[in-house]
Amino acid sequence: MQNIIDDIYYIIYNIRDPEIPQTLGQLDVIQKEFINIEGQRITIYWKPTVKHCSFALQIALSIRVKLSQELLNYKSYKIHIIVKDNLHNQKSQIDKQVNDKERYLAAMENEYLMNFINQLIN
Amino acid sequence: MNCQLLKDHKERVWQIAWHPNGQILASCSSDKTIKLWQLMNDQYKLIQTLDDCHTKSVRSVSFSKDGQFLASGGFDAVVGVWMFDGSKYKLIQQLEGHESEVKGVAWSVDSNYLASCGRDKTVWIWDHDDLEFSCNCVLQAHDEDVKCIKWKDTTLYSGSYDNSLIRYTYGEDDEWDHKQFQIEHQSTIWSIDIFNKLLLTTSADCTAKLFSIQDGTIKPIQTLQGFHKEPIYSGSFSYDGLYFALGSADNKISIYKKDAIDELGYPHFALDQIFDAFEFDVNCVAFNPKNYLLAACSDDQNIKVFDLQL
Numbered sequence: 001m002q003n004i005i006d007d008i009y010y011i012i013y014n015i016r017d018p019e020i021p022q023t024l025g026q027l028d029v030i031q032k033e034f035i036n037i038e039g040q041r042i043t044i045y046w047k048p049t050v051k052h053c054s055f056a057l058q059i060a061l062s063i064r065v066k067l068s069q070e071l072l073n074y075k076s077y078k079i080h081i082i083v084k085d086n087l088h089n090q091k092s093q094i095d096k097q098v099n100d101k102e103r104y105l106a107a108m109e110n111e112y113l114m115n116f117i118n119q120l121i122n
Numbered sequence: 123m124n125c126q127l128l129k130d131h132k133e134r135v136w137q138i139a140w141h142p143n144g145q146i147l148a149s150c151s152s153d154k155t156i157k158l159w160q161l162m163n164d165q166y167k168l169i170q171t172l173d174d175c176h177t178k179s180v181r182s183v184s185f186s187k188d189g190q191f192l193a194s195g196g197f198d199a200v201v202g203v204w205m206f207d208g209s210k211y212k213l214i215q216q217l218e219g220h221e222s223e224v225k226g227v228a229w230s231v232d233s234n235y236l237a238s239c240g241r242d243k244t245v246w247i248w249d250h251d252d253l254e255f256s257c258n259c260v261l262q263a264h265d266e267d268v269k270c271i272k273w274k275d276t277t278l279y280s281g282s283y284d285n286s287l288i289r290y291t292y293g294e295d296d297e298w299d300h301k302q303f304q305i306e307h308q309s310t311i312w313s314i315d316i317f318n319k320l321l322l323t324t325s326a327d328c329t330a331k332l333f334s335i336q337d338g339t340i341k342p343i344q345t346l347q348g349f350h351k352e353p354i355y356s357g358s359f360s361y362d363g364l365y366f367a368l369g370s371a372d373n374k375i376s377i378y379k380k381d382a383i384d385e386l387g388y389p390h391f392a393l394d395q396i397f398d399a400f401e402f403d404v405n406c407v408a409f410n411p412k413n414y415l416l417a418a419c420s421d422d423q424n425i426k427v428f429d430l431q432l
Contacts, residue, residue, distance in 0.1 A: 078352055
């Protein structure tokens with residue numbers, strides 16, 4: 001279990017914040033303690049730096065995209081990405097959107113959006 | 123359990139649909155194609171790949187009830203219409219109008235209407251004068267993406283990301299009227315299936331619900347919960363209405379059997395079996411219109427046809 005958590009953490013650690021010149025790991029937006037595994041379900045909680053962060057959806061999506069590209073050894077796991085506690089004004093909308101498979105897969109076919117996301121994850 | 127593997131798509135298979143004769147299966151995929159598989163000598167053979175319509179994932183596919191037409195909907199906002207020319211299905215029209223991803227397509231029972239729904243919160247009704255399809259009406263009644271649509275005779279039902287169900291009927295005033303139902307799903311409604319007066323919904327809240335749609339009302343009969351641990355993307359009644367199947371993101375398929383009639387005369391269903399069907403998410407399940415073969419498709423690029431021997 002710890003191996004998977006370590007792998008996930010290192011994959012998403014270096015995602016760049018869209019506004020601050022630091023990574024999600026450096027900003028403690030993501031932390032090892034925020035990653036839960038229960039059976040086949042992985043839940044990654046994340047902590048927006050401010051409650052009104054206007055890039056929250058893009059950050060959540062960048063976590064989703066990077067894991068889909070790099071967490072290849074654990075493809076059968078079901079990944080849920082959730083705003084921790086109530087740390088964003090639009091938590092329920094963000095959580096719903098980034099965990100809706102059709103929404104995030106369509107986003108991944110959107111060239112304009114992916115150009116933006118790719119700048120954060122590469 | 124006997125099972126045939128249909129392998130040719132290069133990416134996730136989103137949906138499958140049976141030809142009304144029960145001999146041909148259509149599948150659509152993120153690889154931007156639709157494939158047709160025909161039963162020949164007890165084996166499903168790939169007979170056609172339709173790759174000349176969509177430029178993004180093909181999300182939905184549906185045969186008209188007479189088998190003359192095939193429709194598809196894609197993330198490229200296009201609805202494709204194919205016609206059978208005696209030997210093959212040929213693209214006859216690309217219907218444009220949706221602003222973004224098309225998520226569902228469905229033919230009315232008499233094949234007079236084609237409905238499509240999508241991310242732009244709308245349902246489009248298309249009709250055709252001979253072979254020329256055009257927009258009859260655009261219905262915007264949902265607050266969010268419309269995920270699925272299903273006809274019952276000339277009444278249409280839609281399910282949405284806004285967790286609600288809407289029924290559309292063609293009124294005496296020559297307008298489509300609609301009525302919205304909050305049916306107590308806690309999240310997105312991913313699929314709707316109908317058998318006679320029974321309506322089945324499946325949801326991202328990991329439950330499925332059964333309703334009676336008698337006499338213009340929608341009465342809840344039963345909630346199926348605790349069987350799946352992830353969103354249930356699809357539900358399908360068997361041809362005789364004695365069973366239904368659910369397919370979930372937990373990689374499993376569950377089968378329910380008609381079990382008892384309650385004091386109000388409504389049928390209840392009980393779990394018959396649940397099994398691991400694929401390595402990844404089950405995106406769609408579809409019972410054959412003539413027998414107990416169950417087709418299903420998955421993120422693992424495969425399609426399987428299970429002989430459930432019910």
